Amino acid sequence: MDTLIGENRNRLEDFTLLRGQAIFLDDIKIPLMKECAFLRSPHPHALIKSIDLAPALKIPGVETIFLYDDIVSFFGTNQMPFDQGDFVAPKWSYPIILPQYEVCFVGEAIAMVVAENRYIAEDAVNAIRVDYEPLPAVSDCRDGLRNDSCFVHQSSNRNEIGSIIATYGDCDPCFNSELFSFSLSLKQHRGGAHPMEGRGVIASYDPKNKFMCVWSSTQKPHKLRNVLSELFQMEEEYVRVILPEVGGGFGAKAAIYPEELIVAFASRKLGCPLKWTEDRREHFLSAIQERDQYWSVEVAFDSNGILAAIRGTAIHDQGAYTLAEFNIPYNCAYAVPGPYIVPNYHMEVKVVETNKVATVPVRGAGFPEANFVMERIMDHIANDLGIDRAEIRRRNLIPVDRIPYEVPLKARDGKPMIYDSGDFIGCLDHALKVSSYQEFSSQQQAALAEGRYIGIGVSNMLKVTGRGPFEGGMVKISRTGTVTIATGAAAMGQGTKTFLATICATELGLCPSQIKVITGDTSLIMHGVGGFASRQAVTAGNAVHLASRQVRQKALLVSSHILERPADDLYLADGKVQDKKDSTINLPFSEISKACSGAKGYPLPDGVAPGLEKTVYFEPKNLAYANASHVAEVEVDTDTGYVSINKYLVINDSGRIINPVIVNGQIRGGVAHGIGNALLEWMGYDGDAQPVVTTFAEYLLPTSNDVPNIEIYHFPTLAKNPIGVKGVGEVGTICAAATVISAVENALRPFNVQISEAPISPERLVELIHQ
Amino acid sequence: MTDTEQISTISRVSLEVNGVSREVEVEHRLTLADCLRHKLNLTGTHIGCEHGACGSCTVLVDKRARRSCLTLAVQVEGASILTVEGLAEPNGDLHPLQTAFHNNHGLQCGFCTPGLLMTLMEFLSENQDPTEDEVREAISGNLCRCTGYQSIVGSAIQAASILRQSR
Numbered sequence: 001m002d003t004l005i006g007e008n009r010n011r012l013e014d015f016t017l018l019r020g021q022a023i024f025l026d027d028i029k030i031p032l033m034k035e036c037a038f039l040r041s042p043h044p045h046a047l048i049k050s051i052d053l054a055p056a057l058k059i060p061g062v063e064t065i066f067l068y069d070d071i072v073s074f075f076g077t078n079q080m081p082f083d084q085g086d087f088v089a090p091k092w093s094y095p096i097i098l099p100q101y102e103v104c105f106v107g108e109a110i111a112m113v114v115a116e117n118r119y120i121a122e123d124a125v126n127a128i129r130v131d132y133e134p135l136p137a138v139s140d141c142r143d144g145l146r147n148d149s150c151f152v153h154q155s156s157n158r159n160e161i162g163s164i165i166a167t168y169g170d171c172d173p174c175f176n177s178e179l180f181s182f183s184l185s186l187k188q189h190r191g192g193a194h195p196m197e198g199r200g201v202i203a204s205y206d207p208k209n210k211f212m213c214v215w216s217s218t219q220k221p222h223k224l225r226n227v228l229s230e231l232f233q234m235e236e237e238y239v240r241v242i243l244p245e246v247g248g249g250f251g252a253k254a255a256i257y258p259e260e261l262i263v264a265f266a267s268r269k270l271g272c273p274l275k276w277t278e279d280r281r282e283h284f285l286s287a288i289q290e291r292d293q294y295w296s297v298e299v300a301f302d303s304n305g306i307l308a309a310i311r312g313t314a315i316h317d318q319g320a321y322t323l324a325e326f327n328i329p330y331n332c333a334y335a336v337p338g339p340y341i342v343p344n345y346h347m348e349v350k351v352v353e354t355n356k357v358a359t360v361p362v363r364g365a366g367f368p369e370a371n372f373v374m375e376r377i378m379d380h381i382a383n384d385l386g387i388d389r390a391e392i393r394r395r396n397l398i399p400v401d402r403i404p405y406e407v408p409l410k411a412r413d414g415k416p417m418i419y420d421s422g423d424f425i426g427c428l429d430h431a432l433k434v435s436s437y438q439e440f441s442s443q444q445q446a447a448l449a450e451g452r453y454i455g456i457g458v459s460n461m462l463k464v465t466g467r468g469p470f471e472g473g474m475v476k477i478s479r480t481g482t483v484t485i486a487t488g489a490a491a492m493g494q495g496t497k498t499f500l501a502t503i504c505a506t507e508l509g510l511c512p513s514q515i516k517v518i519t520g521d522t523s524l525i526m527h528g529v530g531g532f533a534s535r536q537a538v539t540a541g542n543a544v545h546l547a548s549r550q551v552r553q554k555a556l557l558v559s560s561h562i563l564e565r566p567a568d569d570l571y572l573a574d575g576k577v578q579d580k581k582d583s584t585i586n587l588p589f590s591e592i593s594k595a596c597s598g599a600k601g602y603p604l605p606d607g608v609a610p611g612l613e614k615t616v617y618f619e620p621k622n623l624a625y626a627n628a629s630h631v632a633e634v635e636v637d638t639d640t641g642y643v644s645i646n647k648y649l650v651i652n653d654s655g656r657i658i659n660p661v662i663v664n665g666q667i668r669g670g671v672a673h674g675i676g677n678a679l680l681e682w683m684g685y686d687g688d689a690q691p692v693v694t695t696f697a698e699y700l701l702p703t704s705n706d707v708p709n710i711e712i713y714h715f716p717t718l719a720k721n722p723i724g725v726k727g728v729g730e731v732g733t734i735c736a737a738a739t740v741i742s743a744v745e746n747a748l749r750p751f752n753v754q755i756s757e758a759p760i761s762p763e764r765l766v767e768l769i770h771q
Numbered sequence: 772m773t774d775t776e777q778i779s780t781i782s783r784v785s786l787e788v789n790g791v792s793r794e795v796e797v798e799h800r801l802t803l804a805d806c807l808r809h810k811l812n813l814t815g816t817h818i819g820c821e822h823g824a825c826g827s828c829t830v831l832v833d834k835r836a837r838r839s840c841l842t843l844a845v846q847v848e849g850a851s852i853l854t855v856e857g858l859a860e861p862n863g864d865l866h867p868l869q870t871a872f873h874n875n876h877g878l879q880c881g882f883c884t885p886g887l888l889m890t891l892m893e894f895l896s897e898n899q900d901p902t903e904d905e906v907r908e909a910i911s912g913n914l915c916r917c918t919g920y921q922s923i924v925g926s927a928i929q930a931a932s933i934l935r936q937s938r
């Protein structure tokens with residue numbers, strides 16, 4: 001059979017999107033649907049003394065307003081369902097649905113108005129009178145650690161709510177020896193996720209059938225279904241979550257939010273469909289972010305620049321609540337070594353609450369910060385010893401003959417952390433070759449002679465992808481002869497439908513465009529995990545691959561009974577099972593499907609279960625580690641601090657590539673996000689934890705003038721899963737900030753500038769140049 | 772104004788949308804974006820920020836690209852509006868610009884896409900043979916979180932060349 005895997009293929013998703021016919025959340029129309037708006041706290045920390053709803057309720061078109069009491073009297077709890085994982089956050093940090101009397105960040109929802117339309121609902125929000133008593137707030141997570149700091153919650157007795165330690169070997173002797181060493185303080189900030197479509201939810205409760213249908217622009221439809229099922233005590237069969245077209249996620253939609261539960265609750269209470277669509281201001285205030293970290297590390301190395309030890313601490317801004325386990329701090333602590341050999345390692349990441357919205361992974365999930373630390377370390381060693389920066393990296397990378405490489409740490413699932421594949425030095429060497437790295441210094445000299453400051457940066461990254469526990473794929477040939485795939489994987493722009501259809505089409509002898517793919521409808525596949533952590537090509541991809549293969553085998557088996565030919569003589573093509581030698585002997589898929597659904601009184605053929613369909617839940621046995629080397633060339637205008645990226649190059653190993661078109665798109669979008677983190681994106685708060693950035697005029701997303709063309713070369717090594725695929729969604733982002741900043745620092749060597757922060761603004765660069 | 776002298780906050784607006792004459796009753800404060808999306812059920816026009824910064828809501832008003840989130844429906848009385856739904860031929864064939872987006876992976880989630888298509892419709896009508904830099908400048912007011920823009924620029928350049936050949 002010819003494989004379609006690896007071919008460039010335009011996407012199946014495009015046509016409805018290009019015609020404006022795709023149905024995103026806010027496009028769904030349901031008769032009698034009303035709209036919701038939220039009253040949100042304007043204070044970082046305050047007590048609610050009183051709430052007067054009367055003026056709001058008087059507005060014509062306002063149906064009702066829900067508060068804390070309504071939630072608690074219905075559910076008997078105010079607690080958001082919460083997966084604690086292995087890390088225990090204190091009680092006060094558990095997320096709540098609506099606050100009773102204390103608000104802990106600006107944007108925290110206090111009340112929900114239901115009205116005829118959003119305009120009226122917002123009028124009502126503005127008419128609600130709340131009497132607040134402001135309380136002191138923690139803005140900077142470093143201040144939160146001080147003895148005299150106020151607390152984020154009234155019920156807190158500390159702001160440091162946890163600490164993640166990753167450790168092996170023995171660092172201390174390395175610092176009392178003949179070795180070289182230095183210490184480094186780094187300030188890092190990643191802003192919000194900012195998919196172009198915000199969050200949003202519609203709930204429609206049918207009181208007659210006691211059935212709840214919810215559409216949510218989420219990355220985790222099945223998780224939402226499970227949460228609703230538990231909270232409402234309704235069986236999974238009576239709660240259906242449907243994923244509409246999703247306008248990007250990038251982490252912002254991977255959490256379950258109070259808004260989703262309150263809208264569902266209100267629909268159940270009122271018995272009518274309700275919609276809430278997040279606006280951009282709400283996204284700034286109430287969607288998760290990744291925000292601030294302060295690192296101090298010490299590094300020991302020998303005269304050849306070979307690492308001996310890294311030890312240090314980081315302070316992570318957790319926000320006011322802990323929505324999931326401590327995943328960013330965990331990833332930060334564990335991911336610093338990345339593709340490098342670090343013989344001794346000790347890193348502690350302190351999790352510190354602030355009066356700000358919660359931090360939960362944004363594209364990259366702590367890996368970009370960890371990578372920035374490691375790559376800054378590499379540059380510092382190179383500068384200290386006067387050895388080339390790429391050469392220092394190559395000396396410390398794990399050589400290919402040590403793969404599989406076991407890092408002396410346990411992965412989050414408790415299993416050993418084993419890099420299953422990859423050729424990191426090969427990847428770097430390829431990057432150096434295609435970027436003509438060696439020739440750059442002469443260009444740099446020439447530019448300098450003209451008064452131009454150009455620089456080059458090189459970085460390497462590694463990311464765990466394809467996280468379990470599983471993802472499912474249901475592949476079915478229907479009575480019409482057409483093929484449908486249903487999966488718990490969530491499509492939000494990554495070409496999920498196209499790549500799953502491609503995998504399936506290969507097995508079933510079809511064109512991908514003949515296959516329908518339904519993602520994230522909980523009524524079509526019982527279990528699902530969703531879209532995050534660069535996992536869906538690995539998990540859903542392999543599930544669909546295995547399910548398709550079994551459907552093919554079944555189609556052959558059943559056809560061999562009916563056609564009375566050995567299965568080996570048959571193959572699948574053009575929607576039929578045909579004889580290899582005589583194509584007039586064939587059976588269309590529709591006939592095979594009907595035969596599998598049985599006819600009254602006649603038994604199915606021996607060994608054939610009903611239905612021409614198969615559901616496979618693929619549980620990855622090992623994680624797939626993707627890696628890349630990036631090279632950037634920049635020019636810095638030393639008068640204005642403006643950085644232009646003149647060249648950007650990626651050598652990427654995401655294992656076997658299903659569709660290069662999609663993979664390259666993921667890499668380019670990922671790099672753009674990393675460029676934003678390097679130079680532009682800043683979610684600012686003042687000293688009182690009041691956000692000072694709430695529009696795209698202040699928060700600079702990368703534009704078409706900020707992101708250069710990105711040259712991509714693939715350097716695949718196969719992962720240990722049936723397809724051999726690794727994830728790619730976050731891979732472009734992770735070392736982009738480190739690469740760009742290394743290049744900027746290199747451009748400014750004549751000024752001896754050292755950059756210890758990201759993002760770095762033009763103003764700050766000018767400041768550093770003049771220091 | 773006393774309570775008895777209420778000034779009406781509702782007006783009838785006549786406009787042409789994608790070649791069809793429409794009449795709608797709108798509150799004065801209703802944005803053109805919401806009017807298109809919720810009164811005329813043309814939900815292809817998307818709202819990404821509602822403050823004029825992302826370009827997702829761009830439509831053509833009398834052939835000029837306008838941010839429909841910053842335009843009130845009552846302001847477009849008598850105007851002719853083109854939205855993404857009006858780009859394809861009546862027989863369903865995609866406009867060359869749409870085809871170019873498909874062929875160049877010019878969209879991922881597709882949320883920003885209608886605004887980019889409409890911005891580029893205006894731009895390509897004025898600049899038939901643009902350079903890459905000119906395209907980048909033209910779309911610099913349209914935010915896209917997914918693509919990194921390169922494929923959008925490529926789509927625009929390819930569309931321009933196809934449109935030139937068909938002139």
Ligand code: FES
Pocket residue numbers: 817818819820821822823824825826827828829838839840841
């Ligand atoms: S929605 Fe109009 S510019 Fe963003």
Ligand code: FES
Pocket residue numbers: 196247248493877878879880881882883884914915916917918
């Ligand atoms: S394609 Fe998703 S925002 Fe542009």
